[in-house]
Amino acid sequence: MRRVHAPSIDSRGLGRALEQLRVVVRAKGLKRSGVRDAVARAALEYEGHFTAEELLSVVRAKGETEAHAATVYRVLPLLVEAGLIQESLLSAGQGQRYERAFERGHHDHIICTSCKKVVEFEFEAFEVLQRDVSERLGFRLTGHVHELFGICKSCQHTS
């Protein structure tokens, strides 16, 4: 088992990601859009997990005053389709969360129910067990969501 951290994306990574988005945009016959690129860039640079609202405020803070909630809601599914981000923390409720998927490995999450801290980890044994379960049930595994809940160390000490 090892904790994982998303390395922040550099400008060349951003370039590769935006090119990947352009392929999807072109295939859909959509026009190039500066606001869309700004939303994509903010999503790729976001450290950690974000809601559409959190992403919107970052985009706005960067001076994209043309960005509205509707813009972000329209762009997010495109970014998912292009493989730039993925839906994340599905059981957290109160608004879907996303995180960067581009050039990041698979990982799972453990969430503190007290302070909402999220720790990312990778545990090969989980992966093996899940494939084993699927096989025994006659499934070919295509994905999984594994979220653990608990009380983190610092919250245990304050209560």
Ligand SMILES: [Zn+2]
């Ligand atoms: Zn905590």
Ligand SMILES: [Zn+2]
């Ligand atoms: Zn994550």
